[in-house]
Each structure stands twice: as C-alpha cells, then as structure tokens.
Amino acid sequence: MNRYFKKLSLPYLVFLIIFAILPMLFMTVLSFMDNEGTDFTDAVFTVSNFEQFAYKSTLVAFGNSLLYSFVTTLICAVLGYLVAYKIWRSHFKNKFLITTLLVLPMWSNILLRVNALEGILEPHNILTSIFSKMGWNITFPMIAGTPFAVILGLCATYLPLMILTIYSALEKVEKQYEEASLDLGLTPLVTFWKVILPLSSKGIVTGAIMVFLPCMSGFAIPEILGQGNVVLIGNVINDAFKNMNYNVGSLLAIVILIFILGAILIVNKVDKDGEGVI
Amino acid sequence: MDRKVIIELQDIVKQYDDETVVVDHLNLQIYENEFLTLLGPSGCGKTTTLRMIAGFEDPTSGKIIFDNKIINDIPSYARPVNTVFQKYSLFPHLNVIENIVFGLKNSTYKSLVMLYGEENLKKEVLELKPNPKGKVSYFTMRKVIKKHIYEDGYRALNLVNLKGYDKRKIDQLSGGQQQRIAIARAIVNKPRVLLLDEPLSALDLKLREQMRYELKDMQRKLGITFIFVTHDQEEAMTMSDRICVMNGGHIQQLGTPKEIYNEPKNRFVANFIGESNIFRGKYLSKDTIGFGGLVLNCVNYNFNDNEDVDIVIRPEDFDVVEASTSDFKVTVTSCIFKGVYYEICGMFNGQEVVIHAYVEVEIGKEIGLHVDPWEISLMKVDNHE
Numbered sequence: 223m224n225r226y227f228k229k230l231s232l233p234y235l236v237f238l239i240i241f242a243i244l245p246m247l248f249m250t251v252l253s254f255m256d257n258e259g260t261d262f263t264d265a266v267f268t269v270s271n272f273e274q275f276a277y278k279s280t281l282v283a284f285g286n287s288l289l290y291s292f293v294t295t296l297i298c299a300v301l302g303y304l305v306a307y308k309i310w311r312s313h314f315k316n317k318f319l320i321t322t323l324l325v326l327p328m329w330s331n332i333l334l335r336v337n338a339l340e341g342i343l344e345p346h347n348i349l350t351s352i353f354s355k356m357g358w359n360i361t362f363p364m365i366a367g368t369p370f371a372v373i374l375g376l377c378a379t380y381l382p383l384m385i386l387t388i389y390s391a392l393e394k395v396e397k398q399y400e401e402a403s404l405d406l407g408l409t410p411l412v413t414f415w416k417v418i419l420p421l422s423s424k425g426i427v428t429g430a431i432m433v434f435l436p437c438m439s440g441f442a443i444p445e446i447l448g449q450g451n452v453v454l455i456g457n458v459i460n461d462a463f464k465n466m467n468y469n470v471g472s473l474l475a476i477v478i479l480i481f482i483l484g485a486i487l488i489v490n491k492v493d494k495d496g497e498g499v500i
Numbered sequence: 501m502d503r504k505v506i507i508e509l510q511d512i513v514k515q516y517d518d519e520t521v522v523v524d525h526l527n528l529q530i531y532e533n534e535f536l537t538l539l540g541p542s543g544c545g546k547t548t549t550l551r552m553i554a555g556f557e558d559p560t561s562g563k564i565i566f567d568n569k570i571i572n573d574i575p576s577y578a579r580p581v582n583t584v585f586q587k588y589s590l591f592p593h594l595n596v597i598e599n600i601v602f603g604l605k606n607s608t609y610k611s612l613v614m615l616y617g618e619e620n621l622k623k624e625v626l627e628l629k630p631n632p633k634g635k636v637s638y639f640t641m642r643k644v645i646k647k648h649i650y651e652d653g654y655r656a657l658n659l660v661n662l663k664g665y666d667k668r669k670i671d672q673l674s675g676g677q678q679q680r681i682a683i684a685r686a687i688v689n690k691p692r693v694l695l696l697d698e699p700l701s702a703l704d705l706k707l708r709e710q711m712r713y714e715l716k717d718m719q720r721k722l723g724i725t726f727i728f729v730t731h732d733q734e735e736a737m738t739m740s741d742r743i744c745v746m747n748g749g750h751i752q753q754l755g756t757p758k759e760i761y762n763e764p765k766n767r768f769v770a771n772f773i774g775e776s777n778i779f780r781g782k783y784l785s786k787d788t789i790g791f792g793g794l795v796l797n798c799v800n801y802n803f804n805d806n807e808d809v810d811i812v813i814r815p816e817d818f819d820v821v822e823a824s825t826s827d828f829k830v831t832v833t834s835c836i837f838k839g840v841y842y843e844i845c846g847m848f849n850g851q852e853v854v855i856h857a858y859v860e861v862e863i864g865k866e867i868g869l870h871v872d873p874w875e876i877s878l879m880k881v882d883n884h885e
Contacts, residue, residue: 401556402589404576406603406689413577416606420593 246479253473259466271473280458280474287455287478290369290444291437294376298433299426301377302384306425309385310392321389324382336375336446340366343374343447367449375447376437384429391425392418427489434485439478503531506693506725507553512562514548514749522548524749526562530693530727535719537728537736540746541772546729549746550695553727555579567692582686583695586702588678590670596681597666601653603689605646612645615690621645656684659718676707683718693725700735712738733773737761745769763877770812770879777853779811783878792849794827797873803880810879815856816841817875826868832861 257265274280309320327335341347343365353360365371395418403413441456448454455478462471507530514523523545530536538546551557552564555576563570571579582603590599598605604612613621625640657666660680670678679699686694696715700708716739719726730736736743737757745752745760745768752772753765764770770778781791783803789796791811803809823829830846830853837860844855846867853869861867 396589398585398587398589399591401576402583402585402591403602404556405554405581405583406606406685407577408603408606409577412606416602417591421591 246476249472250476252469253476255469257469259468271469274470274473279453280455283453283455283458286453287438290372290376290452290454291434293373294380294437295430295434297373297377298381298384299388299430302381302388302429303426305385306388306392309389321386324385327378328382332379333442333446336379336443339375339378340371340446343371366447367451369448369452371447372444372452375443376440379443380433380436383432387429387432388422388425391422391428395421431486431489435482438482439475503534505529506532506567507727508563508565509549509553510563510565512549512552512564513560514545514552514557515560522749523552523559526749526751528744528751528754530725532692533723533725534741535716535726535728535739537730537740537743538746539730539733539736539743539772540752541731544746545749546731546746547697550583550697550727550729553693554581554583554695580691581693581695582689582691583697584679584682584686584699586698588682588699588702590678590681590685592670594670595666596662596668596670596673597650597653597657599670599681600656600685600688601649602685604649604652609642609645612649613641616645616648621648652688653684656688657681659687659721660684661714675702675704676711679703679711683715687718687722687724691724693727694719694722696726696728698730699728700730701732708735715739737773745772747772764812764879766879767810770810770877775815775854777813777815778879779813779851780881781809781811783807783809787873789876789878792851796828796871796876798876798878799873801878803878808881810881812877812879813871813875815843815854817871818853818855818857819870820844820855820857820859820861821868821870823866823868826870828869828871829866830855830869831866832863835861835863 253271254267254269255265256268256270305324309317312320314320342349345361345364347362350360350362365374399417399421400413403417404410408416439456441454441460444452444454445457445460455474459471459474459478462468462474509526509528509530512523512526513521515521522543526545526549528549538549540546548557552559555571555574559572564572566580591602594602604615607615621641621644622634622636624644625636626634628644629637629640654666657663660683662677662680662684665673665677665681670681673681679702682699700711703711712735715726715728719739728736728739740757742755743757743760744754747768753760753769755763760769761773764773764776767778770776779791781789783801783805784790784795785805786802787798789798789809789811801809828848830848832844832846833852834843834845836843838856841856841858842860844857844861844867846853846855855869
C-alpha cells in the first residue's frame with residue numbers, strides 16, 4: 223500500500239527537486255560568488271556580497287517589508303475574521319457559493335487587478351471621465367504612490383486567503399462548545415472571546431502565514447502602487463536580478479527565505495504548546 | 501407526600517419550521533431533589549424537552565416555570581440550570597481544572613461576591629492584608645475569590661473521583677473520565693437543577709453500569725434535582741425516583757419505576773419497559789378475566805363487566821408446571837439458555853408467549869403455565885392504536 227503512495231508523489235518530488243531545491247542550492251552558491259551575469263569565466267568565491275547589508279537602502283527596504291507585511295497581516299486578520307464569522311453565523315444554505323464568490327477576484331490576473339487599482343487611485347480615473355461626460359469636473363487626490371496605496375493593494379489582494387482559512391477553522395468549531403459555554407453562564411460576547419476565538423485561532427495563524435509570506439517576498443504590488451516611493455526588499459531583489467547582479471539578488475532572496483522559514487518554525491512551535499495563539 | 505415543585509412545564513408545544521410537532525401539549529411537574537428520568541425511543545421529544553428547559557430551544561407555545569417564575573424569555577446563560585451533554589462538550593483548548601472552573605471564572609464579579617458571601621470575603625481579605633481602616637482592595641478581593649473558585653474546582657474533581665487529573669488535557673482522558681469531568685464542570689456551579697442528556701450512551705456497558713450508581717449517589721449527596729434523558733429503560737429503572745415515559749411528544753406514563761414496571765398504562769409502556777406478553781381479553785366480572793378460552797383471577801383492577809382489556813403478564817411471572825395441571829397450555833417452540841434463566845418461547849392460541857424459567861424444557865412439548873393473580877396487570881384498551 224505504502225509503496226504505491228510513494229510512487230504517486232514521485233512526479234511532484236522530481237518537479238520540486240528540479241525547480242525548487244536545485245535552484246535554491248545554486249542561489250546559495252551564487253551568494254558567495256562574484257561573477258558577471260551568467261558568465262562564470264572570472265568567477266571567484268567571496269563574501270563581499272554581504273556588504274549589501276551595510277547599505278542603508280537595503281536595510282530600509284528590509285524594514286519596510288517587515289512593517290508593510292505586518293500591517294497588512296494585521297488588517298487582513300481583523301477584516302478577515304469579521305467576514306468569516308459573519309458567513310459562519312449566517313443561515314445561507316450554500317455557504318460554499320459565498321466563499322467561492324470571495325475568491326472570485328483571484329481568478330483574474332493579479333497584475334491586471336493591481337494595475338486597475340492603480341488607475342482608480344490616480345487623480346484622473348474612470349470616475350473623472352464619467353463625471354466629465356456629465357459636465358462635472360472633479361479630480362481626485364493622488365493616492366497612488368503613497369504607503370496607503372501599497373497597503374490597500376496588499377490587503378485587497380491577500381484578504382480572500384485570510385477569509386478562507388479563518389472560515390474553514392470556524393467551520394470546525396462545533397456548536398456544542400458554544401452551547402456548553404452558554405449553559406455555564408457565559409454571555410454570548412464572553413463566549414466568543416473565551417471559546418470561539420481560541421478554538422478558531424489556528425485559522426488566524428495559518429491565514430497570517432499565507433498573507434505574510436507573499437507580502438514579504440512580493441514586488442509587483444509595491445512597484446505598481448508604490449510608484450518607486452515605497453521600496454520593499456522584493457523590489458531590491460528584482461532590481462538586482464534585472465541588472466544581472468545575480469550574486470546580490472541570490473543573497474537577499476536566500477536571507478528572506480531564512481527569515482520566512484524562521485517565522486513559520488516559531489509559529490508552529492507556539493501553536494503546538496499554547497492553546498490560544500494571539 | 502407534599503413536595504415542592506421546582507420546574508413546571510405547562511402545555512408545552514414544540515413545532516419545527518417544517519411543522520413536525522416534536523413535543524405535543526406536555527404538562528409536567530418536577531419536584532425539588534428528585535431524580536426524574538425522561539425515557540423514550542429516539543425522536544420521542546425527550547431531548548427537545550430537556551433543551552427547552554436549558555434554554556437552547558424556545559417552545560412554540562406553553563410556559564416553562566422555574567420556582568414560580570416564567571423563564572421562557574430568560575436566555576440559557578442566565579438560567580439556574582446546568583447541563584451534562586451527550587458528547588460531553590469539554591473545551592479542547594483548556595485542561596481539566598480550567599474546564600471545571602470555566603463557569604465560575606467567567607461569571608461576573610458581583611455574582612461571585614454574592615456566591616461566596618461579601619462578609620466572609622472581606623474578613624479573609626483583611627486577614628491577608630490587614631488594614632486599620634478596614635479598606636478592602638479590589639485586587640485582593642479578586643485574589644481571594646480566585647482561591648475559592650479553585651478550591652471549589654478541586655472539590656468537584658474529588659467528588660467525581662478524578663483527583664490528580666487536574667492538569668491533564670482533554671484528549672488524554674478516556675470517555676468515562678471525560679464524562680466525569682463534564683459532570684464536575686456542571687455541578688461546580690451549584691445549579692438547582694442538573695440536566696443530563698443521555699450522558700452514559702457513549703460509555704461501554706461495564707462503565708455505564710458503574711456510572712449509574714455513581715450518579716444516583718452523587719444526586720443524593722448534592723441534594724439537587726437531576727433531570728435525566730435516556731432511551732435505556734434499565735438505566736431509568738436503576739436511578740430514577742420517577743420515570744416519565746414519552747412517545748410521540750406525549751407523556752405515556754409518569755410514575756415510580758415500580759409503578760411503571762408493574763402497572764403499565766398502555767401497550768407502548770408495557771412493550772418499552774422490559775419484555776411483556778400482552779393478551780387482548782375481557783374483564784368478565786370483579787377480579788376475573790378471560791382470554792383465549794381461559795378464565796383467570798386478578799386483583800386490584802376495576803373495569804366494567806365484559807369490558808375489553810389488555811392483559812399484561814411479564815415473562816418472569818410465569819411458573820412452568822405439568823401440562824396436565826393447568827388450563828394455560830403452551831407448545832414450546834424454542835428454549836434458549838440466557839445465563840440466569842431459560843428464555844422459552846411458546847405458542848398459545850396462535851400468539852407467541854415469552855417465558856423466563858429456571859428449568860429447561862423440550863422443544864415441541866406442551867407445558868402448562870401458572871400465574872399468580874397479583875402478577876397480572878390490566879390496561880384499558882386504547883382505541884387510537
């Protein structure tokens with residue numbers, strides 16, 4: 223039995239090794255090398271790439287990444303919980319349909335959506351052209367290029383992930399625990415804080431990881447909505463690769479990877495021992 | 501016996517949206533300190549009745565009266581009852597002792613002060629932190645209350661014989677242990693009435709039998725009312741002061757276990773409680789009944805002469821005698837050894853008769869039966885059936 227299942231996972235294993243593990247190893251090696259683009263004729267091993275961390279711009283980008291990811295995760299957790307809770311509480315017959323509707327935006331291309339959002343945040347957007355046809359001349363404030371626009375874009379993009387994970391965690395909270403709490407004299411509000419929230423906290427943790435990770439490593443959203451005013455570490459890496467500086471790009475990407483792995487390990491550890499992770 | 505009524509159900513009807521009537525004009529008085537069992541097959545409305553008392557379901561019409569007050573509109577968290585759930589519903593994110601003190605710990609400061617007595621608490625606070633002006637700080641008060649709460653929690657844990665399990669996680673407990681924790685969690689709040697919703701159904705037979713005695717014992721020690729829901733008639737017989745047999749949302753019979761067993765009111769009760777042989781016959785004249793060509797004596801029943809009656813004879817009430825010495829002759833169709841007794845099935849007038857006897861009989865043989873007059877119970881014929 224077990225052998226058959228092992229064979230089933232083989233294709234993905236091969237895929238993983240070729241397209242994830244090997245490139246990662248290669249990038250690690252690249253981090254300690256100095257060479258021109260893909261030309262390895264003059265390649266030498268060095269630690270000089272680490273000088274990158276002495277540059278203020280790198281540190282700022284790094285700090286920005288942490289800050290923006292954290293704020294986005296926090297906003298998504300709060301908004302996501304409210305929505306998921308509402309769906310869970312509602313008497314809709316077809317809750318699957320509702321959750322599908324929530325993921326619907328994800329069916330269209332992310333760049334398309336982010337660019338569309340950027341268009342709306344410009345002073346002259348679709349509304350101004352509609353209003354001008356009707357004879358009103360209204361211009362909107364310039365929102366694109368501000369930190370707010372970046373946060374808005376990150377939240378709008380990743381909120382569905384948070385809603386889905388929290389909703390599926392809530393689905394597992396059986397009504398019997400709520401009844402038991404009410405029976406023991408807790409009001410519905412206290413029951414929420416003491417029973418429902420702790421029992422669904424796993425969903426928040428999983429959702430937080432799923433939001434935090436792409437925020438930390440992504441570069442498209444800050445580039446489009448930040449318009450160069452907001453630089454995250456993803457943009458620095460992107461620029462490095464664009465300029466054929468594969469060594470520095472690899473180093474930064476690996477460092478981010480280690481950060482993310484560390485975060486997941488910490489969350490897993492806390493989640494195992496403690497009951498309520500928040 | 502003049503006893504105080506603690507809960508009264510007046511004309512309770514529960515109808516779901518699809519118009520199925522689960523509880524149909526139910527009237528029931530529950531006394532203080534009694535062990536009352538709601539007994540019936542699944543779907544008879546017993547659990548719904550319990551859930552209405554707990555406040556999880558609203559009756560469609562009728563009144564639930566607790567201590568002379570109508571509590572229909574009081575939410576479940578404000579009702580002075582606690583429930584032991586069928587699936588225990590222990591909180592998986594808390595350990596044993598935190599589960600037990602959950603209710604107390606999360607009640608309001610005011611109610612806790614009332615529970616433990618303001619004067620007592622103040623005295624203890626002053627012993628802990630002497631203050632010449634007799635001032636009592638909120639935080640020390642809280643500390644003293646917390647001490648009391650955990651004392652109560654550990655006392656409840658001892659009561660259910662699980663000393664030393666306080667720090668265990670819920671998933672490290674067996675079904676029987678979870679059961680006891682669920683009881684401890686409910687009784688630590690000192691409810692006036694404890695509701696138990698088939699709490700033993702998930703346990704294995706041995707444990708179930710043991711828990712019956714423990715529950716009864718606990719009820720006596722605590723001196724509170726237990727309302728117990730079950731479909732297991734043996735469970736009901738062992739523990740209850742009174743049994744309320746339900747079917748189809750109606751009360752079929754309400755009485756002590758003895759009354760219900762010995763004098764079932766109708767076919768449903770007779771069949772549901774233990775095994776019984778029911779014969780359709782006639783009440784010929786005072787203390788004489790006839791069925792299937794037999795004439796037997798009975799006692800203590802008054803019906804009209806020649807009225808149709810249902811005659812109930814329990815399998816263990818037959819005595820097997822020589823065929824020649826009795827008019828009640830049965831042809832044996834099977835004889836199975838059941839441990840303490842033999843279960844004998846025989847045919848009488850085309851109707852199967854079940855007999856429990858201590859002697860083995862040959863299959864195909866004709867045996868005689870003897871019944872003492874006081875073992876025969878009579879029921880009015882229910883024309884609705």
